[in-house]
Amino acid sequence: ELKVEQNPLFLSMQEGKNYTIYCNYSTTSDRLYWYRQDPGKSLESLFVLLSNGAVKQEGRLMASLDTKARLSTLHITAAVHDLSATYFCAVDTYSGGGADGLTFGKGTHLIIQP
Amino acid sequence: GAGVSQTPSNKVTEKGKYVELRCDPISGHTALYWYRQSLGQGPEFLIYFQGTGAADDSGLPNDRFFAVRPEGSVSTLKIQRTERGDSAVYLCASSLRRGPYEQYFGPGTRLTVT
Numbered sequence: 001e002l003k004v005e006q007n008p009l010f011l012s013m014q015e016g017k018n019y020t021i022y023c024n025y026s027t028t029s030d031r032l033y034w035y036r037q038d039p040g041k042s043l044e045s046l047f048v049l050l051s052n053g054a055v056k057q058e059g060r061l062m063a064s065l066d067t068k069a070r071l072s073t074l075h076i077t078a079a080v081h082d083l084s085a086t087y088f089c090a091v092d093t094y095s096g097g098g099a100d101g102l103t104f105g106k107g108t109h110l111i112i113q114p
Numbered sequence: 115g116a117g118v119s120q121t122p123s124n125k126v127t128e129k130g131k132y133v134e135l136r137c138d139p140i141s142g143h144t145a146l147y148w149y150r151q152s153l154g155q156g157p158e159f160l161i162y163f164q165g166t167g168a169a170d171d172s173g174l175p176n177d178r179f180f181a182v183r184p185e186g187s188v189s190t191l192k193i194q195r196t197e198r199g200d201s202a203v204y205l206c207a208s209s210l211r212r213g214p215y216e217q218y219f220g221p222g223t224r225l226t227v228t
Contacts, residue, residue: 004156031214042205043157043219050214088156094212100170101147101159102217 002027004091006105014113016078021108023072023089031092032072033102034063036085043088047074079112086110118220120206126226127196135191135223139208146189147217148181149205157205163189164212196227 003026013019023032031050035043047056049065049072056063060083062075072089086109090102119138127133139146144165149157159173163183171181178196183189193200203224207217 033216035219042221043207045216045218048214048216090156092214099159099172100162100212101149101173102157103159104156106154107156 002091002093002103004089004103004105006087006089006108008108009106010109010111012111012113013076013079015080018078019076021074021076021087021089021110023074023105025070025072025089025091025103027070027091027093028067029070029091029093030065030067031094032065033090033092034072034074035088035090037088037107038085046087076110081112081114084110084112118206118208118218120204120220120223122223123221124224124226126228128228129196129198131196131227133193133196133225135193135204135225137189137191137206137208137220139187139189139206140218142210143208143218144186144211145209145215145217146183147207147209148189148191149207149219151203151205151222153202160191162212169212193225196225198227201225201227 005024034046047063052067054065086107088107090104146163148160151157162170166186178194181191203222205222206220209215209217
């Protein structure tokens with residue numbers, strides 16, 4: 001059974017600080033997605049990582065993928081309050097014979113305090 | 115339309131009743147997915163459609179759950195003899211087609227079974 005583990009699950013940090021969220025998964029995959037979810041809202045796509053070594057950046061967020069370590073990271077630089085949300089990573093295992101849908105982690109609930 | 119739409123946004127029903135949840139994907143998207151998200155958890159995959167056919171229903175929890183997409187566009191998720199454990203947010207997502215394409219999520223239907 002595919003497992004996707006995020007840590008930390010809860011994170012409270014101050015504005016201006018840097019931090020990294022980790023996403024580990026238990027089976028071969030070269031497709032990983034990061035989503036953001038605000039309270040009571042649906043999921044917003046942040047990054048699509050499709051190969052080993054992929055790195056993508058958007059504003060204060062940067063995501064990377066290491067398929068050999070089965071690890072993705074989401075790095076936050078100089079956090080601002082607007083980045084407070086829950087962040088999910090999701091793994092696509094279809095190319096390896098897995099299910100067609102994405103398998104999500106439990107999410108990292110991020111609170112950024114002024 | 116501009117994005118994935120779902121109706122109703124909220125549905126309250128009594129235990130044992132039948133419910134239908136509707137999803138209207140982004141125009142031109144052939145792949146359609148249903149997920150279920152319980153409070154404090156990441157979305158769980160239920161079923162995937164490529165065109166009109168259910169290509170993967172491995173995530174459906176039992177035979178009370180069924181989904182259709184008769185014309186390859188709008189999809190309906192049907193739940194018979196609802197149970198309190200079915201209470202969750204049901205999310206629909208669509209993508210251009212199966213493959214390394216991001217999935218765009220709708221706003222979800224919050225189902226409450228009393």
